[in-house]
Amino acid sequence: MIDLHGYGPSIFSGAIITIEVAFLSLALACLLGLLGALGKLSENLFLRSVATIYTTIIRGVPDLVLMLLIFFGGQIMMNNVSDWLYEQYKVDIFFNIDEFVAGVFTIGFIFGAYMAETFRGAFLAVDKGQAEAGLAYGMSRSQLFRRILFPQMMRHALPGLGNNWLVLLKTTALVSIIGLSDMVRLASEAAKAVHEPFTFLIPVAGVYLALTAVSEWVLKRLKAKYNSGYAGTH
Amino acid sequence: MDAFLSLFANNEIFTPSTLLHYWDGLVTTVHLVFLSLLLGLFIALPLGILQNSKSWWINKPIWLFVYIFRGTPLLVQLYLIYYGTAQITGIQETIFWAVLSEAFYPCLIAFVLNTAAYTTEIIRGSIETTPKGEIEAAKAYGMNYWQSLRRVILPNALRRALPAYSNEVIFMLHASAISSVVTIVDLTGAARDIYAKYYAPFDAFLFVAAIYLCLTFSLIFMFNKIEHKIMAHTKPIRHS
Numbered sequence: 001m002i003d004l005h006g007y008g009p010s011i012f013s014g015a016i017i018t019i020e021v022a023f024l025s026l027a028l029a030c031l032l033g034l035l036g037a038l039g040k041l042s043e044n045l046f047l048r049s050v051a052t053i054y055t056t057i058i059r060g061v062p063d064l065v066l067m068l069l070i071f072f073g074g075q076i077m078m079n080n081v082s083d084w085l086y087e088q089y090k091v092d093i094f095f096n097i098d099e100f101v102a103g104v105f106t107i108g109f110i111f112g113a114y115m116a117e118t119f120r121g122a123f124l125a126v127d128k129g130q131a132e133a134g135l136a137y138g139m140s141r142s143q144l145f146r147r148i149l150f151p152q153m154m155r156h157a158l159p160g161l162g163n164n165w166l167v168l169l170k171t172t173a174l175v176s177i178i179g180l181s182d183m184v185r186l187a188s189e190a191a192k193a194v195h196e197p198f199t200f201l202i203p204v205a206g207v208y209l210a211l212t213a214v215s216e217w218v219l220k221r222l223k224a225k226y227n228s229g230y231a232g233t234h
Numbered sequence: 235m236d237a238f239l240s241l242f243a244n245n246e247i248f249t250p251s252t253l254l255h256y257w258d259g260l261v262t263t264v265h266l267v268f269l270s271l272l273l274g275l276f277i278a279l280p281l282g283i284l285q286n287s288k289s290w291w292i293n294k295p296i297w298l299f300v301y302i303f304r305g306t307p308l309l310v311q312l313y314l315i316y317y318g319t320a321q322i323t324g325i326q327e328t329i330f331w332a333v334l335s336e337a338f339y340p341c342l343i344a345f346v347l348n349t350a351a352y353t354t355e356i357i358r359g360s361i362e363t364t365p366k367g368e369i370e371a372a373k374a375y376g377m378n379y380w381q382s383l384r385r386v387i388l389p390n391a392l393r394r395a396l397p398a399y400s401n402e403v404i405f406m407l408h409a410s411a412i413s414s415v416v417t418i419v420d421l422t423g424a425a426r427d428i429y430a431k432y433y434a435p436f437d438a439f440l441f442v443a444a445i446y447l448c449l450t451f452s453l454i455f456m457f458n459k460i461e462h463k464i465m466a467h468t469k470p471i472r473h474s
Contacts, residue, residue, distance in 0.1 A: 062410075064411040065425065068429075073435035073439065173307035173310060208307060209301075
């Protein structure tokens with residue numbers, strides 16, 4: 001086996017952090033993506049333009065720049081907000097933007113824009129007659145969304161969602177730059193301390209490959225599940 | 235407009251010297267991205283063609299290269315090449331060291347290999363989706379494999395690859411921001427310097443975000459033009 005000079009457990013804990021960041025930001029991205037997609041498809045001009053501006057700007061700016069902006073600027077902005085709250089309402093709260101929060105918010109915020117595009121396309125791919133049939137049954141808008149649109153939309157969204165997830169997983173490496181002790185940061189620090197970059201960074205690359213392989217397998221299973229009932233589409 | 239101009243007149247951050255710093259960063263970013271894409275394309279084109287080969291000892295190694303470089307973060311690849319090459323025993327005595335001791339070249343190598351992997355996959359995919367009829371027609375005309383590749387398969391496959399490739403170009407522009415991590419002063423590096431100097435995150439990073447946004451939109455505009463031009467034969471004919 002490879003000799004990790006006793007850094008093994010700490011890099012393993014970094015891997016856990018990487019996975020935590022990835023899942024939390026995926027949840028945020030899906031939420032923002034759904035809202036963004038509904039905004040883009042909405043008849044309200046204001047909502048539509050907010051969603052369009054969001055998806056356009058986010059996709060035009062590098063993730064690292066946004067992360068640095070949110071990490072360094074977020075705390076100043078939050079301090080201003082809490083000052084303002086104190087002056088106006090005498091509410092004394094302090095928001096702390098640490099590396100973890102900044103990382104999850106940035107990645108979630110960025111991939112929310114990509115998810116919005118994926119979900120938008122998927123909603124449009126659902127047959128119009130399905131929604132009309134739902135309305136004819138007297139379903140409310142939320143019932144229609146929950147029972148008819150969402151389950152069918154997922155089938156179309158899954159390939160795009162899977163791609164976004166694989167890219168997101170690799171983007172989590174960027175949180176090491178703003179100082180979060182994820183797998184990449186711990187490994188690169190160990191590498192610098194022991195002067196053996198290959199010993200530490202190749203296992204890290206291996207963990208990413210393994211995570212990718214597992215994700216691909218899960219995605220295949222999910223695809224089979226959502227495609228059940230559609231012959232020959234597997 | 236006057237308010238906008240006075241904003242520029244009374245600021246302490248965007249002085250000529252910082253703007254020049256941003257300009258140098260822009261030059262470095264464009265230089266790095268352009269070279270990476272060009273060299274990456276040169277590697278990817280033969281690899282993409284060869285990956286459609288039927289012999290496993292040709293297509294399996296290429297598959298492995300693509301799988302590894304697409305499956306791991308670019309940051310890890312950059313660290314491996316940047317810190318890793320310096321640790322190879324004896325390299326500091328060879329002539330390669332003159333090149334590798336500067337941060338620019340290890341970074342360029344990492345970017346080239348990364349974009350080559352993604353581009354290989356794009357080219358492989360678009361060659362694979364060549365309609366059977368086109369290949370059969372080429373065969374019927376008596377073309378051998380190289381002739382049909384050069385005259386029929388590649389021209390159409392590369393056309394079909396363009397939308398995906400334009401995404402890759404934009405991805406590369408955005409990915410180049412991480413070169414600032416290994417001490418290169420690209421656009422993001424310049425913004426980090428200016429943030430550190432004035433402790434003004436919004437000014438420093440929003441400004442650089444706006445530059446990236448302009449670069450991205452110019453690229454999208456350019457690729458739309460090219461696509462429109464080379465895909466003209468597939469568009470319906472307009473009778474005017």
